[in-house]
Amino acid sequence: MRTEPDGVPATAVAGRGLTLLVNPTAGGGRSARAAAAASERLAGRGVRPRTVATRDAEHATAAATEAFDRGDVAVAVGGDGMLRLVAEAAAGREDAWVGVVPAGRGNDFARYLGLPRTPQDAADALVDGVVVAVDTGSARDRDGVERTFLSLVSVGFDAEANRIANEAPAALGGLVYVWGVLGALAGLRPVPLRVLRDDREERHNVLLIAVANAGAYGGGMHMAPDASVADGLLDVVAVAHHGRAERSCDTRDRLRLLRFLPRVFGGTHLRSPSVGVTRGRTVALTADGPLQAYADGDPIGRLPMTVTARPASLRLVVPRTVAPTLARLDGAVQAVGA
Numbered sequence: 001m002r003t004e005p006d007g008v009p010a011t012a013v014a015g016r017g018l019t020l021l022v023n024p025t026a027g028g029g030r031s032a033r034a035a036a037a038a039s040e041r042l043a044g045r046g047v048r049p050r051t052v053a054t055r056d057a058e059h060a061t062a063a064a065t066e067a068f069d070r071g072d073v074a075v076a077v078g079g080d081g082m083l084r085l086v087a088e089a090a091a092g093r094e095d096a097w098v099g100v101v102p103a104g105r106g107n108d109f110a111r112y113l114g115l116p117r118t119p120q121d122a123a124d125a126l127v128d129g130v131v132v133a134v135d136t137g138s139a140r141d142r143d144g145v146e147r148t149f150l151s152l153v154s155v156g157f158d159a160e161a162n163r164i165a166n167e168a169p170a171a172l173g174g175l176v177y178v179w180g181v182l183g184a185l186a187g188l189r190p191v192p193l194r195v196l197r198d199d200r201e202e203r204h205n206v207l208l209i210a211v212a213n214a215g216a217y218g219g220g221m222h223m224a225p226d227a228s229v230a231d232g233l234l235d236v237v238a239v240a241h242h243g244r245a246e247r248s249c250d251t252r253d254r255l256r257l258l259r260f261l262p263r264v265f266g267g268t269h270l271r272s273p274s275v276g277v278t279r280g281r282t283v284a285l286t287a288d289g290p291l292q293a294y295a296d297g298d299p300i301g302r303l304p305m306t307v308t309a310r311p312a313s314l315r316l317v318v319p320r321t322v323a324p325t326l327a328r329l330d331g332a333v334q335a336v337g338a
Helices: 026-044 057-070 080-090 108-113 119-128 157-166 170-186 251-265 323-327
Strands: 018-022 050-053 073-078 097-102 130-140 146-149 152-156 191-197 200-212 234-240 275-280 282-287 292-295 298-302 305-318
Touching: 018 026, 018 057, 018 080, 026 050, 026 073, 026 097, 026 119, 050 057, 057 073, 057 080, 073 080, 080 097, 080 108, 080 146, 080 305, 097 108, 097 119, 119 305, 130 298, 130 323, 146 298, 152 157, 152 191, 157 170, 157 200, 157 292, 170 251, 191 234, 200 282, 234 282, 234 305
Parallel strands: 018 050, 018 073, 073 097, 097 305
Antiparallel strands: 130 146, 130 305, 152 200, 152 292, 191 200, 191 282, 200 234, 234 275, 282 305, 292 298
16 A cells, blocks of 8 residues: 555545535535535536435435445535445445535534534545545344444433434524433433343443444534544443432432533543443343434434444545544554555
8 A cells, every 4th residue: 555755545536436415404404505515616626526415314325325336435415314324335345435524413423533524625635535444333223124323322311312302493403412411301211221242241220321433422422532433342331320219310310410411522421430431342232121222313223232343344535634643543444545
């Protein structure tokens, strides 16, 4: 593999076509506006991308697959949910390259990797960038359906907050996360779980549990701040329930969690004695009932669920300025040759 003098892999993406995948109604038209801005910038750079307005999740995944079959870079224009769908289509394909134009509410995976935040800068990265391989995760639910995720799988309080936020009025904008938290607090209850981590069984009574490939979600919350997309491992973060009643929560439990949540934005919640962190390659979650799990902002299936790390499984187009940082992450993020 050739490298530039600064150590950045000399892999150009200019030889491939670009297909922009956009949900035109997402975020009140935010994704459509970002796609238009990125297309304008690309045209100024001499690149004319295809633009596909996706109708639903199945159409987005199918359109990404068609782009890969043409040899194009499939570019997710949207948030973490759209990027997850494109990554789903890329699963197991070494020839599938994925680009990102962040245009969602949270953009947590792009933020975690340090990718450009404006459509113009993201478009420049698609022309001038390099390709690196990063870890993803897979989640197999009770029905045997396997889905790809990028940031983390969550069960319990934060999954419920995610559900409520997704159903919130679009007019709330970034406040949907606050709306979701308040709603989840009102219905807070502990979740008894059996966790099988790399053949080691543990039992937990938790308020929430997160199985993380990358550390951030929910618009900048660093639930697993030490998680890496370069180590081939999943970080398991469990917040224990220490209330007076084993199967229910009272006002004190809600106030304790409310004081706890702001610390998640800085990642300092790990210092709490209620928080435990372990790591593994495969994590199986079983509950008393078919609880709903969420990943990357969307429902991903019901328990029981097996979550597995997939090392260096996603080929992602990133700016040359970002590539050296990724390549230093334990040496496990790999540059992909042309």
